[in-house]
Structure formats: C-alpha cells, structure tokens
Amino acid sequence: MSQQANRPVSPHVQIYSWPISMVTSIAHRATGIILAVGSVVLAIWLIAAGSGPDAFASVNGFAASWFGQLLMFGWSFALFFHLCNGIRHLVWDTGVGLELETARLSGFVAIGVAVALTLIVWIWAFIA
Amino acid sequence: MSSIRSSLASARGLGSSKTGVTHWWTQRVSAVALVPLTLWFVACIASQFGAEYSSVTDWLSSPFQASLMAIYVAAVFYHSQLGLQTIIEDYVHVESAKLALLIGLQLLNILLAVAAIFSVIMILVGAA
Numbered sequence: 001m002s003q004q005a006n007r008p009v010s011p012h013v014q015i016y017s018w019p020i021s022m023v024t025s026i027a028h029r030a031t032g033i034i035l036a037v038g039s040v041v042l043a044i045w046l047i048a049a050g051s052g053p054d055a056f057a058s059v060n061g062f063a064a065s066w067f068g069q070l071l072m073f074g075w076s077f078a079l080f081f082h083l084c085n086g087i088r089h090l091v092w093d094t095g096v097g098l099e100l101e102t103a104r105l106s107g108f109v110a111i112g113v114a115v116a117l118t119l120i121v122w123i124w125a126f127i128a
Numbered sequence: 129m130s131s132i133r134s135s136l137a138s139a140r141g142l143g144s145s146k147t148g149v150t151h152w153w154t155q156r157v158s159a160v161a162l163v164p165l166t167l168w169f170v171a172c173i174a175s176q177f178g179a180e181y182s183s184v185t186d187w188l189s190s191p192f193q194a195s196l197m198a199i200y201v202a203a204v205f206y207h208s209q210l211g212l213q214t215i216i217e218d219y220v221h222v223e224s225a226k227l228a229l230l231i232g233l234q235l236l237n238i239l240l241a242v243a244a245i246f247s248v249i250m251i252l253v254g255a256a
Contacts, residue, residue, distance in 0.1 A: 050247025
C-alpha cells in the first residue's frame with residue numbers, strides 16, 4: 001500500500017498539452033449543452049410567433065439587441081461545430097477514420113469547417 | 129471480484145443496460161435526421177434574420193415548411209433529451225438527485241417540444 005502511495009501520479013488536464021481529439025471530444029459535449037439551452041430559445045421564439053405579433057416583437061427585439069446577436073453568434077458556432085464533429089462521429093461509427101493521424105486531421109477539418117460556415121452564415125445574414 | 133456470485137448477478141438491478149442499444153441507436157438516427165434539417169433551418173433563419181412578424185408567419189404558413197419545422201423541433205428535443213440524459217448519468221451520482229433531474233429533464237423537453245409544435249400548427253392554420 002505504501003509502495004503505491006509513492007508512485008508518480010498522472011498529470012491533470014491543466015498540465016497536458018491537449019491533443020486535438022481531446023479538445024473536440026470535450027467541445028462536442030460542451031456545445032451539446034449550449035445547444036440544449038439554444039433549443040429552449042428556439043421553442044420560446046416559436047411559441048412567441050404562435051402567440052401573436054406583440055409576443056413575437058418582444059422576443060425578436062431581444063434577439064436583435066447586441067447581446068442577443070452575441071448569443072446567436074456563439075450559438076451558431078456551437079451548432080456548426082456540433083454538426084461537423086457529429087458527422088465525424090457518424091463516420092467513426094462505421095469503423096472508418098479511426099487511425100490516429102486521420103482522426104487528428106479530421107478534428108482540425110471539423111473546427112475549420114465550423115468556423116467557415118459560421119462566418120459565411122453571418123455575412124449572408126447581414127447582406128441578405 | 130472476491131465474491132462467488134456470478135458477474136451477471138451483480139449486473140442486475142441498477143447495473144443492467146435496461147434498454148440495450150436503443151439509446152445509442154435512436155441518438156444516431158436523430159443525428160442523421162438533424163444533418164439536413166439543421167442546414168435547412170440555418171438557411172431559413174439566416175434569410176429571415178431580423179425579419180418582421182408577417183414574413184415569419186408567411187414562411188411557416190407553407191405546409192411543407194411547417195412540417196419540416198415540426199420535425200426539426202421534435203428531432204432537436206429528442207436528440208437533446210438523449211444527450212443531456214447521458215451527461216446527467218455521467219456526472220450525477222446521488223441516486224435521488226439523478227432521478228429528479230432525469231424526470232424533470234424529460235418533462236421539460238416534452239413540454240417545450242409540444243408547445244413549439246402546437247405554435248407551428250397555429251401559425252400554419254392562421255390562428256396565431
């Protein structure tokens with residue numbers, strides 16, 4: 001027992017240089033929680049639209065404020081990341097792409113595509 | 129394992145898998161459905177960004193668009209339910225608190241999904 005107590009302990013998450021697969025795995029769960037909160041906002045938005053113009057105007061007014069837009073920007077990135085990384089998980093479920101180097105590369109691709117889609121959608125939203 | 133009881137005996141009760149692969153499978157099916165639905169949703173929201181009440185109700189007055197929105201809401205809340213359930217099961221180890229959270233989560237998700245889908249129907253039939 002005393003022998004075990006003196007053994008070196010594994011470094012904790014603050015010490016590790018996070019591999020990309022670790023980042024995307026934790027981020028997938030974190031963005032899932034963010035999106036669950038976002039789905040409550042989606043429901044409130046639809047219920048307000050179903051309740052009439054006045055209710056809709058107050059919800060839309062908040063969404064159009066700088067804070068509302070900031071939330072929606074963060075939400076859109078969480079959505080795109082969860083979408084891209086989710087597709088990565090679905091591909092893994094078929095047994096494809098699990099090699100270390102392929103999984104590392106697809107992690108960067110998921111983040112890159114999510115950033116690109118977020119920027120494209122916001123540029124589109126402001127131009128259209 | 130110093131007990132002479134078989135590992136099956138200790139797996140019964142709280143330790144069993146209860147529903148087999150149903151959770152895993154339905155999470156994957158809802159994920160597959162959400163890939164095209166999310167792209168449709170984002171495209172619609174981006175083009176409706178900051179739009180007036182009448183333009184949103186016009187959009188959801190189409191039976192096809194309203195159907196997609198109702199399916200999207202159902203898939204989102206179902207997928208969210210499965211994901212959050214896993215997170216609660218992973219991190220909450222006090223049985224009473226875990227049960228309360230799981231039941232509360234399920235009831236809240238059903239309430240929000242039903243209210244959102246009814247709102248879509250009200251907009252569709254012009255009752256909003």
